[in-house]
Amino acid sequence: xxxxxxxxxxxxxxxxxxxxxxxxxxxxxxxxxxxxxxxxxxxxxxxxxxxxxxxxxxxxxxxxxxxxxxxxxxxxxxxxxxxxxxxxxxxxxxxxxxxxxxxxxxxxxxxxxxxxxxxxxxxxxxxxxxxxxxxxxxxxxxxxxxxxxxxxxxxxxxxxxxxxxxxxxxxxxxxxxxxxxxxxxxxxxxxxxxxxxxxxxxxxxxxxxxxxxxxxxxxxxxxxxxxxxxxxxxxxxxxxxxxxxxxxxxxxxxxxxxxxxxxxxxxxxxxxxxxxxxxxxxxxxxxxxxxxxxxxxxxxxxxxxxxxxxxxxxxxxxxxxxxxxxxxxxxxxxxxxxxxxxxxxxxxxxxxxxxxxxxxxxxxxxxxxxxxxxxxxxxxxxxxxxxxxxxxxxxxxxxxxxxxxxxxxxxxxxxxxxxxxxxxxxxxxxxxxxxxxxxxxxxxxxxxxxxxxxxxxxxxxxxxxxxxxxxxxxxxxxxxxxxxxxxxxxxxxxxxxxxxxxxxxxx
Numbered sequence: 001x002x003x004x005x006x007x008x009x010x011x012x013x014x015x016x017x018x019x020x021x022x023x024x025x026x027x028x029x030x031x032x033x034x035x036x037x038x039x040x041x042x043x044x045x046x047x048x049x050x051x052x053x054x055x056x057x058x059x060x061x062x063x064x065x066x067x068x069x070x071x072x073x074x075x076x077x078x079x080x081x082x083x084x085x086x087x088x089x090x091x092x093x094x095x096x097x098x099x100x101x102x103x104x105x106x107x108x109x110x111x112x113x114x115x116x117x118x119x120x121x122x123x124x125x126x127x128x129x130x131x132x133x134x135x136x137x138x139x140x141x142x143x144x145x146x147x148x149x150x151x152x153x154x155x156x157x158x159x160x161x162x163x164x165x166x167x168x169x170x171x172x173x174x175x176x177x178x179x180x181x182x183x184x185x186x187x188x189x190x191x192x193x194x195x196x197x198x199x200x201x202x203x204x205x206x207x208x209x210x211x212x213x214x215x216x217x218x219x220x221x222x223x224x225x226x227x228x229x230x231x232x233x234x235x236x237x238x239x240x241x242x243x244x245x246x247x248x249x250x251x252x253x254x255x256x257x258x259x260x261x262x263x264x265x266x267x268x269x270x271x272x273x274x275x276x277x278x279x280x281x282x283x284x285x286x287x288x289x290x291x292x293x294x295x296x297x298x299x300x301x302x303x304x305x306x307x308x309x310x311x312x313x314x315x316x317x318x319x320x321x322x323x324x325x326x327x328x329x330x331x332x333x334x335x336x337x338x339x340x341x342x343x344x345x346x347x348x349x350x351x352x353x354x355x356x357x358x359x360x361x362x363x364x365x366x367x368x369x370x371x372x373x374x375x376x377x378x379x380x381x382x383x384x385x386x387x388x389x390x391x392x393x394x395x396x397x398x399x400x401x402x403x404x405x406x407x408x409x410x411x412x413x414x415x416x417x418x419x420x421x422x423x424x425x426x427x428x429x430x431x432x433x434x435x436x437x438x439x440x441x442x443x444x445x446x447x448x449x450x451x452x453x454x455x456x457x458x459x460x461x462x463x464x465x466x467x468x469x470x471x472x473x474x475x476x477x478x479x480x481x482x483x484x485x486x487x488x489x490x491x492x493x494x495x496x497x498x499x500x501x502x503x504x505x506x507x
Contacts, residue, residue, distance in 0.1 A: 045193070047059075052110075053110060062080070063077055064184070064185050066138070066173055080189050082126070088124075095120045095121075097113045113126060124466065129185070142165075154304060160394055167394055177353070197220065199224075204424065207433075210225070214408050228422060232405055234405075237371070237375065242429075243380040245426055267327065274330055283334060285334060310423060311340075315455065356391055413465070414434065415461075415471055425450065460478070461478075461479070
């Protein structure tokens, strides 16, 4: 059946109630997170439902060689889903949304992408592809069955032994799950579906895939949007410095806010005190599980606490809770930290094997002496570096050639988006990425975190960019709107929000 006829079938299907906005980081539930409720009966596109999306989608797969150099060797299936345009005015074009990680499933994020890009979907299909090693595309995951995330002593876990166990469980040539090889799969899907041009949206690690698309298949692209940009020139392990920067910005914002400063006058010292206390010995307390309510033990290590702080910085909503949570933890009350930790349980569902194949092959070898020294001086940087060095000592894949890290040289229209408060990919990273982009524009949302399309008016700007194909005429004033949440002063009270001016309300 032709893709055009399948679109017509999808639009005639009965509509279901409700659609949920997904947080930027993929919500975990390996079995059915945003799973296909009607699976395709063949490798061609078939009508299907995706969880939390009201209308029908089209689902299918293409079969590709695991190793492109061995076309007659082992074959793997690359799964995709199409959210058909409401009014298919541009049947030869699709908006390809690429997930982050590395290791997230694009299809598991379908509800979030559908919500963010509803304006784009008015005229163009949204295409989602589970990158090889993620989701349904020959998943390379490490089992965490039997592990209790509350009680586990993560700081004393044997990373090398766990990685060996994970490697032994893989039925795959792990050297074939890097970004460039996966790019060929994306092109195979595009050609199979008959799209002449793609509009790329890559968020976080997906921005690397977007830059590689610009480098390797520019003829297939109309526009490219990079949101939370990971520059080709930089190892992703520099994220440790980005986290430190975001923590300092949070402390500065509280210090410069009258109500927050009055309530938490020694917040930086309290944060340091909690780190110091947990570095000496973790805290083992009885709690009610934040998701089930069942009584159990909660072992709070320094790395768990640091992880709570880091992940809370991704969104203005959870960022607003941090001063109170840190203050209470300094007094020995960890209930707020537990609540924030509960919000992260299952939220970063990365395919660990695919993540290792990408980072070990594309980033580890790019840590020069200067970066290594800087990372060793950062708690977050050192923690991530030590963990990945151990993992990559087992997960051995060939290092990418040096030209992989060159800036992408392009004249195609590129829109780069950053959140000023981003704890993963700060605005300076986007400036680095656009060094050789000759038709590019970088927009910074001053009150946003990581992946601004989900929490600001940026999704509308992206829709305008896709429609017009130009970066210099975009209306962008709405990004200045103050979307900050007032810092919580106690369990039920927030500090007063700033007075909103007419300009800040401008959409």
